[in-house]
Amino acid sequence: MATGGEGRESSRAPANREQAHVLNVAHTLSLPCPPLCSGRGCRSASVTPVGYLDAASAEPLHPAAREALLVALDEGWADPARRYAAGRRNRLRLDAARAGIAEVIGARPDELSFPASGTAAVQLGLLGAAAARRRTGSHLVVSAVEHSAVLHAAEAHPGEVTVVSVDRLGRVDPAEFAAALRPDTALACLQSANHEVGTEQPVEAVALACQAARVPLLVDAAQSVGRVPVPPGWSILVASAHKWGGPPGVGVLLIRKGTRWRSVLPADEREGGRVAGFENVPGIVAAAAALVARDAIAADEAARQRVLVDRIRQRVPALVPDVEVVGDPVHRLPHLVTFSCLYLDGETLVTELDRAGFAVNSGSSCTSSTLRPSHVLAAMGVLTHGNVRVSLPLGTTEAEVDRFLDVLPGVVAKLRDKAGVSEL
Amino acid sequence: MTTTPGDGLEVRLDDAALVIDTLGRRCPIPVIELAKQIGSVPVGAVVAVLSDDEAARVDIPAWCQMRAQAYVGETDAPAGRAYLVRRST
Numbered sequence: 001m002a003t004g005g006e007g008r009e010s011s012r013a014p015a016n017r018e019q020a021h022v023l024n025v026a027h028t029l030s031l032p033c034p035p036l037c038s039g040r041g042c043r044s045a046s047v048t049p050v051g052y053l054d055a056a057s058a059e060p061l062h063p064a065a066r067e068a069l070l071v072a073l074d075e076g077w078a079d080p081a082r083r084y085a086a087g088r089r090n091r092l093r094l095d096a097a098r099a100g101i102a103e104v105i106g107a108r109p110d111e112l113s114f115p116a117s118g119t120a121a122v123q124l125g126l127l128g129a130a131a132a133r134r135r136t137g138s139h140l141v142v143s144a145v146e147h148s149a150v151l152h153a154a155e156a157h158p159g160e161v162t163v164v165s166v167d168r169l170g171r172v173d174p175a176e177f178a179a180a181l182r183p184d185t186a187l188a189c190l191q192s193a194n195h196e197v198g199t200e201q202p203v204e205a206v207a208l209a210c211q212a213a214r215v216p217l218l219v220d221a222a223q224s225v226g227r228v229p230v231p232p233g234w235s236i237l238v239a240s241a242h243k244w245g246g247p248p249g250v251g252v253l254l255i256r257k258g259t260r261w262r263s264v265l266p267a268d269e270r271e272g273g274r275v276a277g278f279e280n281v282p283g284i285v286a287a288a289a290a291l292v293a294r295d296a297i298a299a300d301e302a303a304r305q306r307v308l309v310d311r312i313r314q315r316v317p318a319l320v321p322d323v324e325v326v327g328d329p330v331h332r333l334p335h336l337v338t339f340s341c342l343y344l345d346g347e348t349l350v351t352e353l354d355r356a357g358f359a360v361n362s363g364s365s366c367t368s369s370t371l372r373p374s375h376v377l378a379a380m381g382v383l384t385h386g387n388v389r390v391s392l393p394l395g396t397t398e399a400e401v402d403r404f405l406d407v408l409p410g411v412v413a414k415l416r417d418k419a420g421v422s423e424l
Numbered sequence: 425m426t427t428t429p430g431d432g433l434e435v436r437l438d439d440a441a442l443v444i445d446t447l448g449r450r451c452p453i454p455v456i457e458l459a460k461q462i463g464s465v466p467v468g469a470v471v472a473v474l475s476d477d478e479a480a481r482v483d484i485p486a487w488c489q490m491r492a493q494a495y496v497g498e499t500d501a502p503a504g505r506a507y508l509v510r511r512s513t
Contacts (some may be wrong), residue, residue, distance in 0.1 A: 322490065324486070324490065342452075342455075342487070342490065343452050343455065343456050343459070344452065345451075345452060372478055372479075373451065373478055373479035373482060373483075377482065378478075378479075378481075378482045381482060381485065381486065382482070382486055383482070383483055383486045383487070383490075384451065384479045384482050384483055384486075385451045385452040385455070385479060385483055386452065419456070421456055421459070424456065424459040424460060
């Protein structure tokens with residue numbers, strides 16, 4: 001396969017490892033060579049499909065994760081709980097991966113376990129922490145803009161749930177959050193940053209309030225880990241590897257030393273009794289490889305993406321009439337921006353942008369089966385229709401952002417013409 | 425948004441100069457119909473949009489803010505909800 005701007009589809013299997021490395025984004029970003037790279041003839045090219053702007057749903061597999069996964073699939077199959085050599089070696093792999101991920105996040109390895117997804121991590125973390133404090137009470141506090149995984153898990157818990165509202169930028173007021181805490185509050189939940197609009201939450205201030213009230217705080221950091229430092233003060237932290245370039249099937253559940261937690265599922269000796277079943281060692285090893293590789297360049301990449309997102313935030317309202325860019329312009333995730341186009345249906349916009357070669361997501365679901373507006377946009381009081389979320393994967397170039405900005409005005413104008421709303 | 429249905433509003437559904445029925449129609453149709461028809465009432469008059477789409481509760485006030493129109497509030501309607509907007513410009 002030729003290097004350069006063409007034929008960069010990751011679906012085409014490289015014929016050998018050197019070619020795999022030609023596809024390696026690591027070189028674009030000056031990462032160390034993956035373990036199996038010969039180091040010869042390496043040239044940079046992204047493995048990310050051209051036009052892919054939905055990293056908040058799934059980050060493409062990081063090349064370091066791919067390399068690690070291939071090796072671990074071959075060598076990391078043995079039961080890490082067994083005492084023979086192959087089992088012990090796999091225990092070492094698992095321990096090293098756990099230590100690597102814990103270090104990046106700022107935790108102890110024994111605080112970390114690996115459920116099969118971020119959603120499973122939320123369910124285990126939330127329900128387990130609440131169950132362990134049953135004698136204190138069953139009241140929960142959540143923000144109005146939590147991921148649906150958190151809101152659904154809170155609903156599944158038998159107890160009253162207080163939903164703390166957000167301002168027009170999507171942020172909770174720490175004082176209002178603190179006021180919602182009660183003597184019978186079992187657990188409070190606040191995301192590190194919002195998955196639909198990118199606004200960062202005041203986790204540190206809320207964590208202090210929770211400490212003062214002796215209420216544990218669950219932080220959903222799925223959109224932050226691997227991109228920006230995780231705010232301190234959490235009691236339970238959840239994340240998901242496929243959002244930082246790890247493989248699917250690896251959730252992250254961290255329970256701080258001293259935080260009470262009890263499994264709501266039948267006990268199992270694996271993962272410190274927190275996650276049942278045979279460990280996904282290849283997936284976990286690959287997740288660690290991606291996170292460690294990303295962490296080395298996270299600050300630079302965040303700064304780079306921040307400039308590109310600023311560009312989108314500034315240019316879209318100038319290029320497209322009747323657009324509202326939502327979320328906090330400053331205190332936000334580096335890679336994510338959301339805007340809403342008046343009079344258009346978000347899903348139609350997503351379809352038309354896909355035709356034009358761009359993969360983006362929409363919080364609007366006007367024609368979906370649920371027929372409910374995005375709970376995040378509704379809580380913010382901003383337009384819930386015509387919504388487009390752009391989230392940059394690792395290595396998105398300025399040229400690609402500019403190409404999106406070239407295409408977007410025509411797509412919006414065409415759809416508005418078709419709907420007969422251009423003159424409104 | 426803590427608008428209590430019908431309570432404390434300065435105007436009622438009966439006061440509307442124009443009632444736009446978008447019952448059964450999904451977002452963004454209620455907002456589009458409001459934008460199309462608000463020009464047919466004089467400045468200062470009230471338009472009511474009838475909708476049973478949850479998104480209208482957010483989108484109609486958001487549209488008013490973008491278009492510098494005055495959102496009055498929501499109130500009971502024989503079917504769905506009535507969202508009241510006073511034409512300001």
